[in-house]
Amino acid sequence: MSELLANYWGGRWQTGSGAGTSLFDPVLGTELVRIDATGLDLAEGFDFAxxxxxxxxxxxxxxxxxxxxxxxxxxxxxxxxxxxxxxxxxxxxxxxxxxxxxxxxxxxxxxxxxxxxxxxxxxxxxxxxxxxxxxxxxxxxxxxxxxxxxxxxxxxxxxxxxxxxxxxxxxxxxxxxxxxxxxxxxxxxxxxxxxxxxxxxxxxxxxxxxxxxxxxxxxxxxxxxxxxxxxxxxxxxxxxxxxxxxxxxxxxxxxxxxDSINSAVLLDDSSAENAALDLLIKEVTREMTVKSGQKCTAIRRIFVPDALYERTAATLSARLAKITVGNPRNETVRMGSVVSKEQWQAVQAGLAQLKTQAELLFDGSKQPLVDADPSSCCIAPSLLGARAADAAPLIHDTEVFGPVATLLAYRDTAHVQALVRRGQGSLVTSLYGTDPEALAAMAAELADSHGRVHIITPEVAAIQTGHGNVMPQSLHGGPGRAGGGExxxxxxxxxxxxxxxxxxxxxxxxxxx
Missing domain, CATH: 3.40.605.10 (Aldehyde Dehydrogenase; Chain A, domain 1)
Structure with missing residues (x-):
């Protein structure tokens, strides 16, 4: 039987009196340790603290x-x-x-x-x-x-x-x-x-x-x-x-x-759409795959001008196809697993729900896993798409806590601002473009419904800290659905x-x- 971890409670190490709950390796399926707090005097611990x-x-x-x-x-x-x-x-x-x-x-x-x-x-x-x-x-x-x-x-x-x-x-x-x-x-x-x-x-x-x-x-x-x-x-x-x-x-x-259904927005800036689009593609790929998408700040909705929808879908799908998924012990693997079978099942259920209102643009499940059994908790990235963003309410209401994001098209600035706000309050939104005035105006407009607005332009591409990376110098939290905390x-x-x-x-x- 695996080790039972002790609790530091009331100024001393104590183990629970129960059998304990086992923690597992989500890739290999092996039991690691057990945890338990049965029988501990809760009042004693709080009073001592x-x-x-x-x-x-x-x-x-x-x-x-x-x-x-x-x-x-x-x-x-x-x-x-x-x-x-x-x-x-x-x-x-x-x-x-x-x-x-x-x-x-x-x-x-x-x-x-x-x-x-x-x-x-x-x-x-x-x-x-x-x-x-x-x-x-x-x-x-x-x-x-x-x-x-x-x-x-x-x-x-x-x-x-x-x-x-x-x-x-x-x-x-x-x-x-x-x-x-x-x-x-x-x-x-x-x-x-x-x-x-x-x-x-x-x-x-x-x-x-x-x-x-x-x-x-x-x-x-x-x-x-x-x-x-x-x-x-x-x-x-x-x-x-x-x-x-x-x-x-x-x-x-x-x-x-x-919960937080965070977004990434590519501004309609035809003067340098290539540079801004490239930045968006790189950031979305990173946010979908870091920690297998298990971040409260990860990008869940991707907004692009309608004219760039197909191009973004194709470029982003090609980039996601290069992500190797499997056993993190293999040096060729770029993305490991979700933390448990429970989370694996939750991602699969959420993905199935979103697919009722969005098409599957990239299906990572067709890619072979590296050094991992199909019964493991490994999940490859999935990119969904809904060109008619107004007619897909589930996309704006459902957070799938894994490597899943949805590409959405918008008509104009007013339209995308309304779509972003359908998230009902988020931890972070990121903006991509080259027009400083337009970016600043968009940031001020969306600040009321976000704890953080992260703006990525070509001049800061190499030094920006990341859409989903929470820095201690900046606020972490968000209004509405995101919890209202700071x-x-x-x-x-x-x-x-x-x-x-x-x-x-x-x-x-x-x-x-």
């Missing part, structure tokens, strides 16, 4: 907490090779895809370590300038941000077991808020191993970082008014979280990242873990803040 972890973290300054993050970065870098091996085995990813998750998580954590240094020897932040409350300037108001006296519960998705942890934990820990992480079961091994390495290094105060691998049942019941919860996953689960009494009655602060964005990420208060006093008192 609040009372021990929170108290210890709040005694430190931002600079001191940033130094702790810097020390964690060194530990993670030292164990990077082991993380790559776990990711390949448990997530079925090729090394380039693992880098997005593992190295991306470490880079993000390092960014917040450096931010702590800039914030200096403070334990709270000033928010804005002094505001006079009357004619006499002696009595004024100063807003401050102080760390919330609770815990941060992270309920994470399966696709980024490393980055999903550290992009949340970095801002929380530097804010002085202890973290409880509940990783998605299917890929929990990597998250658990990273936490284990950090705990064993003795960097953080006891209770500052806890992990529970297994069922999430009962976790929300432990939340108290000053706790926060951040969730990444389906809109259905997000609705359950939002309706929990901890949220509706105790006003627990919630951040949600849910993460990262540099120092903005700290707002979620702080409470704002107005201090009204004489100027002589306020100057000591």
């Amino acid at each position: 609040r009372e021990q972890g929170g108290t210890a973290l709040r005694k430190l300054t931002y600079r001191e907490r940033g130094a702790l993050l810097g020390a964690i970065v060194k530990v993670l870098q030292a164990n990077r090779e082991a993380y790559y091996a776990i990711s390949m085995a448990n997530s079925g990813t090729v090394n380039n895809d693992t880098a997005v998750d593992v190295d991306g998580g470490i880079f993000t954590l390092g960014t917040y370590a450096k931010l702590g240094e800039t914030l200096g020897e403070r334990r709270y932040l000033l928010d804005g300038e002094l505001a006079r409350l009357g004619k006499d300037p002696l009595f004024q108001s100063q807003h401050i941000l102080v760390p919330t006296r609770g815990v941060a519960l992270f309920i994470n998705a399966f696709n980024f077991p490393s980055w999903g942890l550290w992009e949340k934990a970095g801002p929380a820990l530097i804010s002085g808020v202890p973290v409880i992480i509940k990783p998605a079961s299917a890929t929990a091994w990597l998250t658990q191993r990273m936490v284990k390495d950090v705990i064993e290094a003795g960097i953080l105060p006891p209770g500052a970082l806890s992990i529970l691998c297994g069922s999430s049942q009962g976790l929300m019941d432990q939340l108290q008014p000053f706790d926060v919860v951040s969730f990444t996953g389906s809109a259905a689960t997000a609705a359950v979280i939002r309706s929990h009494p901890a949220v509706t009655q105790s006003s627990v602060r919630v951040n949600i990242e849910a 993460e990262l964005g540099g120092i903005r990420a700290l707002n979620f873990y702080h409470r704002r208060s107005a201090v009204q006093a004489s100027t002589n008192v306020l100057k000591h803040l």
Whole structure:
């Protein structure tokens, strides 16, 4: 029987009392490890984190907490090779895809370590300038941000077991808020191993970082008014979280990242359509295949002027045909598998649904798998097309979480703006063209329904960071269907873990803040 992973709970390593849930290699089908949290005292773990972890973290300054993050970065870098091996085995990813998750998580954590240094020897932040409350300037108001006296519960998705942890934990820990992480079961091994390495290094105060691998049942019941919860996953689960009494009655602060039907738009710019179209083709190919399309920021809808529909379909299909799919251990393979048979079935079902309203322009399933059995969780890219975009509502409403995207034609600027908005709020849209004025106008027009607008022109083709690559300096989140949440964005990420208060006093008192 495989190893049963331990949970770091209540300041000590504990294993569940149940048989456990097995995690599998999605390519080979072999059992890897087991996870279980049956019988753990949930209240004990939350209390320990609040009372021990929170108290210890709040005694430190931002600079001191940033130094702790810097020390964690060194530990993670030292164990990077082991993380790559776990990711390949448990997530079925090729090394380039693992880098997005593992190295991306470490880079993000390092960014917040450096931010702590800039914030200096403070334990709270000033928010804005002094505001006079009357004619006499002696009595004024100063807003401050102080760390919330609770815990941060992270309920994470399966696709980024490393980055999903550290992009949340970095801002929380530097804010002085202890973290409880509940990783998605299917890929929990990597998250658990990273936490284990950090705990064993003795960097953080006891209770500052806890992990529970297994069922999430009962976790929300432990939340108290000053706790926060951040969730990444389906809109259905997000609705359950939002309706929990901890949220509706105790006003627990919630951040949600849910479904997102992101788009890529080629502007109708005949002056340099070749250059802009080439950039679109390259980016869409990358977004469809990196992590086998299992990214919340991946491109799902591709909008091009009607006159370029056939040309785009042919060029993109030819590029996708060059993608080798199969066992990530084979150096010739460019795209591995989805993380589980459950996800494989979900992609197949979603693809079948979309095909009722779109034609199949490229069928990757006709390509042979490399060193992988057809019974594995490998799925090749599929490009769909719907020239009559208005008559295909499923394309705008259904996110297939895999290597699937749909090409759509539009008539004019007003038409494509309306089509993009049918996504009902997304994490990101990317724009391709050569006219700076037109691109800026389109960005401003679509900003209200997107957390991020990514513009790719020939001048930045070699240095742009990628449609789906979430950078810690920029906002990650989106309105409407995307969940209405906000993460990262540099120092903005700290707002979620702080409470704002107005201090009204004489100027002589306020100057000591």
